[in-house]
Amino acid sequence: MLLDAAAAPLTARPYYQNGDPGPLVAALATVPELLEVSLPFLTTVLGASSLDARTKEIVIVRTSALLHCVYCVNSHSVVALDSGLTAAEVVALRDEPRAALGGEREDALLGWVDAVAGGNGPVADAVAARFGRSFADHEVVELTLLVGATMMLNRFCTALELPTSPAVIDRLTAAGLR
Amino acid sequence: MSTPAAAVAAGVLPGRVWLYSNYHCNLTCTYCLTESGPGVQRRELTAERMLETARQAAELGFTALGVTGGEPFLVPDMPKTLAGLGAILPTVGLTNGTLFTGRRLAAVEVLAGTDVALQISLDSAVPAVNDEARGPDNFAKVVAAIPALIERGITVRIATTGESDNPDDLARLCELHRGLGVPDSDHVVRPVISRGRAVTADLGVDATVDDLPAELTITADGAFWSPFGPTVINGRLDTDLLLTRTTDPLRVPAQTLLGLVEGRPAGGDTTLNIR
Structure with a gap:
């Protein structure tokens, strides 16, 4: 279920450029159109923002x-x-x-x-x-x-x-x- | 980002959409991309699904269809399905050409006069060389089928996979296909691609995404960059050329493909002549 860099679909490849992207990306990469929207969403919500x-x-x-x-x-x-x-x-x-x-x-x-x-x-x-x-x-x-x-x-x-x-x-x- | 129609019209995006009708096959060729054979998972696209995809492809501005497998003619009613596809867009159906006898030969007559061509695999004019890769009696069945199909008004193309080091081999093959009624313009030669069973057999040339034309390819498992994408090795589907799991609506993978193509240098896919 977890895709490594060699199996990463085309639109998922940028997430692998700096090495192992972690299991969340490796799992979502199996449905690349979901990865494309969910990762930016999760990064925005969980990542740096106006809240400390x-x-x-x-x-x-x-x-x-x-x-x-x-x-x-x-x-x-x-x-x-x-x-x-x-x-x-x-x-x-x-x-x-x-x-x-x-x-x-x-x-x-x-x-x-x-x-x-x-x-x-x-x-x-x-x-x-x-x-x-x-x-x-x-x-x-x-x-x-x-x-x-x-x-x-x-x-x-x-x-x-x-x-x-x-x-x-x-x-x-x-x-x-x- | 432009639309698929504009990109196809501008030659930025290839016009053909490929459909993997099924993965099972009556042969087990040594270089098969999909490890097809009699006992594999069928992973069929239904006729209704193929026809709906074709309608959406036409609406999006694609200009041609291809059907491949597996051996498509193992699927019941494939001649009627191909005729239906040909009524929507010009279609080429890939086949190993070994099944066109008796009822199947009669059934395929529905393709006479339609915008459907059958592309049959024939790798050598030497029966033993051809059959080494494709299986016993393959040569005899194919050279019997080609004139039988042409006699029935069906357009036949020949695809040769693998390139001999001896130019005389190709000359003999061309002499053969002309004799069978297939002109040079309907003969394609392409290399074995090192994917699927060819990897296991240590055959073929490596092909990356940059070597492969971006021909939108629809399978039961999702949409891929090219018909050389949904390959299988050791029973597992390759995902490196997967575009999207979503195939309906077709605009979803079409737009993903277009987004990738628009960032790609022009003409880079021609070196290996993978068509």
Whole structure:
């Protein structure tokens, strides 16, 4: 199911130019017209934007932990470390029940993430109101889409059992996160 | 990006769309691109699917069709399907030419006077040389079929795969096909391409995307850059020349192909004469 560089379809080849593009690309490359639209989408939603990287990785790691996506939790724990979270903070996001990170803004964010990714139906008014006090409308929209896109990735990567790369495992081991 | 119609009209995009009707075959040629044979997965395009693809190809501005496999004439009703395709766009149907006896020969008469040509494989004027690659009695069956088809008003072309080092071999082959009623203008010679079973047999020349004309090719597995794209090795479909899994609507792979072609230098595909 995972295509290597030699088997990469024509429109997927640019993703292989700098070496192994990782299992997500290698899987999506089997349907190149989906790769062409989904990778730019995911890169836009999960990548650098007007929101700081720490905030985004809090959302991604926490959502992935709630959905039990081993691949995403592993991969984004490393990205979270690179984005300024401590190993203890990463553990707090991965644990159930999670521990608070300590600041009102981030705890309001995590309340929203837990409600959107872990709940059913509407978000409770109190959770939404607390979240809305800390984030502007456009940030609410972006962060909510980030939760949703991460959930989609979580289910995709889990169902297809995408493997965590050895480099990620080495980083996690070095950080005491294995 | 321009439209497929404009690109075909400008000669930027080849006008022919290929359809892989099926992958199974009564032969197991040594250089077969698709590892075809009697026991392989059929992976057929239905007649309805082929005709709908042809209609969309015409609407998009493509100017010709090709049908290949596998051996297309193992598919029931292929003569009628080809006649239907020929009514939409000029069509060439590739065949090994070994099945045209009895009922199949009678059935193929529906192609008489249509815009459908049958392209039959014949690799050498020497029966033993031809049959070494294509199987026992292949030569005898083919040289019997060609005049029988021509007598019935069907246009026949001959395709020779593999190039001999001896120019006399080609001269003898041309003498043979002229004698069978096929003019030089309907004889094509192309190299063995090192894909599919040819890789296993260590035959042929390497061909990259830059060597292959960008002829949109539709299969049950998706759309490819060229009819040399949907090859099979060790039972696995090659994906290196895959364009899209989506084939309906045809504009999806057509636009993907066009996007790739427009970034490609002109004329680079002619060196190996892969047609």
